[in-house]
Amino acid sequence: MDWLNGELQRKFAAARDKPWTLAYASMNEDQLCSGPLKVEGSLPRDLCGTFYRNGPARHERADGRYAHKWDGDGMIQAFALRDGTVSHRARYVATSKYRKESAAGRFEFSAYGSAVGCQSELTTDIDAMNAANIGVCAHGDQLLALWEPGSAYALDLDTLETLGLKQWSAPLPLRPFSAHPKVEPDGRLWNFGCDPVASVLSVYAVSATGVVEQQRRFDIPRLPPVHDFAVTRHHLVFVLPPLELAVERLEAGRPFGASIVWTPGRPARVLVIDKRSWALRWYELPPAVFSHIGNAWEDDDGVIRFDCMSGHDAQWALHGWSLMRGLYSHVRGASLTWIELRPDGSCAARMDASLETEFPVVEPRVVGQRYEALLCISRSPDRPADLPGWDRLTAVDVEDGSAQSYHFGNDWMVEEHVYAPRPGKPDAKARWVVGTALNLRTAKTALSVFDAGAIQEGPVAQVVLPYALPVGLHGTFRAGS
Numbered sequence: 001m002d003w004l005n006g007e008l009q010r011k012f013a014a015a016r017d018k019p020w021t022l023a024y025a026s027m028n029e030d031q032l033c034s035g036p037l038k039v040e041g042s043l044p045r046d047l048c049g050t051f052y053r054n055g056p057a058r059h060e061r062a063d064g065r066y067a068h069k070w071d072g073d074g075m076i077q078a079f080a081l082r083d084g085t086v087s088h089r090a091r092y093v094a095t096s097k098y099r100k101e102s103a104a105g106r107f108e109f110s111a112y113g114s115a116v117g118c119q120s121e122l123t124t125d126i127d128a129m130n131a132a133n134i135g136v137c138a139h140g141d142q143l144l145a146l147w148e149p150g151s152a153y154a155l156d157l158d159t160l161e162t163l164g165l166k167q168w169s170a171p172l173p174l175r176p177f178s179a180h181p182k183v184e185p186d187g188r189l190w191n192f193g194c195d196p197v198a199s200v201l202s203v204y205a206v207s208a209t210g211v212v213e214q215q216r217r218f219d220i221p222r223l224p225p226v227h228d229f230a231v232t233r234h235h236l237v238f239v240l241p242p243l244e245l246a247v248e249r250l251e252a253g254r255p256f257g258a259s260i261v262w263t264p265g266r267p268a269r270v271l272v273i274d275k276r277s278w279a280l281r282w283y284e285l286p287p288a289v290f291s292h293i294g295n296a297w298e299d300d301d302g303v304i305r306f307d308c309m310s311g312h313d314a315q316w317a318l319h320g321w322s323l324m325r326g327l328y329s330h331v332r333g334a335s336l337t338w339i340e341l342r343p344d345g346s347c348a349a350r351m352d353a354s355l356e357t358e359f360p361v362v363e364p365r366v367v368g369q370r371y372e373a374l375l376c377i378s379r380s381p382d383r384p385a386d387l388p389g390w391d392r393l394t395a396v397d398v399e400d401g402s403a404q405s406y407h408f409g410n411d412w413m414v415e416e417h418v419y420a421p422r423p424g425k426p427d428a429k430a431r432w433v434v435g436t437a438l439n440l441r442t443a444k445t446a447l448s449v450f451d452a453g454a455i456q457e458g459p460v461a462q463v464v465l466p467y468a469l470p471v472g473l474h475g476t477f478r479a480g481s
């Protein structure tokens with residue numbers, strides 16, 4: 001447990017001459033507020049709304065430094081864009097864990113990759129460990145800060161004040177509530193909860209007004225941890241990689257993340273659940289590691305097509321620990337992969353090895369429907385092997401597979417970017433893309449705005465914060481003032 005006794009802090013401090021370690025430094029301010037920011041370039045007048053991002057940020061307390069990059073408490077970033085101006089604010093999600101540890105002045109709860117003694121998901125109320133640090137979703141009149149094994153936290157959209165665990169009107173808690181809900185164009189939110197200890201997959205549907213319409217549980221044999229899923233007009237799609245949770249490791253006090261075992265001899269499984277009948281259908285794919293899914297859709301013949309990020313080398317998953325020690329040596333990550341599931345039970349997967357990519361995103365208006373473009377961040381093949389992260393924003397033409405890409409450069413670590421829908425026109429094609437990136441040379445985070453149709457031409461506007469933010473995870477754009 002070198003993460004609790006100062007040893008990990010010392011190792012990380014010794015590596016601080018590497019500029020990229022800035023991405024994993026702890027944010028020890030409870031709140032940030034920039035005031036109006038100087039805009040470089042021209043901020044589009046029709047770009048109006050708030051870009052939110054969540055991510056682990058409190059990596060250290062007292063002598064403790066978390067062992068894994070996904071452990072830190074969630075901090076919500078909010079960039080308000082309107083009338084040609086931008087301002088930034090950030091605030092930690094005031095989870096039960098965060099409040100107790102702030103009062104104690106030290107870490108007291110286990111996290112994904114850091115265990116406190118034998119305290120684990122097997123022995124602790126899961127929401128006592130909830131870090132609310134992976135995703136964020138604006139639904140109804142609230143912002144939801146999302147973890148994976150626990151409940152959603154509700155926040156005020158404007159002040160980012162934490163309102164508490166999200167209270168749903170439903171027979172049972174909507175828990176676990178994954179960090180990757182999918183919101184269909186009519187506002188209906190679909191999400192799932194994966195409990196690999198009990199081997200139970202839960203599915204939820206919530207209307208645009210917050211009414212819980214569906215809450216179903218499925219016993220799934222050998223259910224591995226599942227991070228993401230997809231929706232189509234009639235189906236829910238889950239990719240189950242050949243992983244399993246070694247419960248005996250959890251019982252022995254290993255952290256959850258170190259209790260997941262790669263079983264490469266087994267195929268990957270794809271589970272398709274019919275939203276009308278709740279019937280289950282299975283497919284098998286060659287063994288691979290699967291992470292995010294951008295989108296899925298089905299044609300009139302019932303063929304389901306979707307993209308996902310997959311790779312053949314599970315070693316990349318170990319970077320989460322080494323980065324927190326200030327160590328990095330690149331191992332090829334995920335590639336964009338196209339998957340087709342046919343009604344006759346056959347399927348096909350085609351990996352585009354030309355792109356090393358992650359964080360796939362589509363326009364909100366096409367979720368679950370046929371889509372033309374997929375936005376992701378990618379890594380240049382010649383990025384130095386001792387430099388982590390992605391350095392490109394890439395838009396892929398889904399029809400022909402061609403890509404247009406903007407290279408930020410080796411001084412940058414690029415984060416997920418998202419489409420910004422037009423206020424009051426959710427069905428209109430989004431014209432702008434927004435996202436953040438950490439500039440390692442200036443030690444500052446910048447927000448960039450791109451023309452969605454001309455990514456390769458670079459940002460039309462950029463705003464530089466007066467500070468650096470820890471590299472975060474998932475974001476969303478809420479249109480309107």
Ligand SMILES: [Fe+2]
Nearest residue numbers: 179227292474
């Ligand atoms: Fe994710």
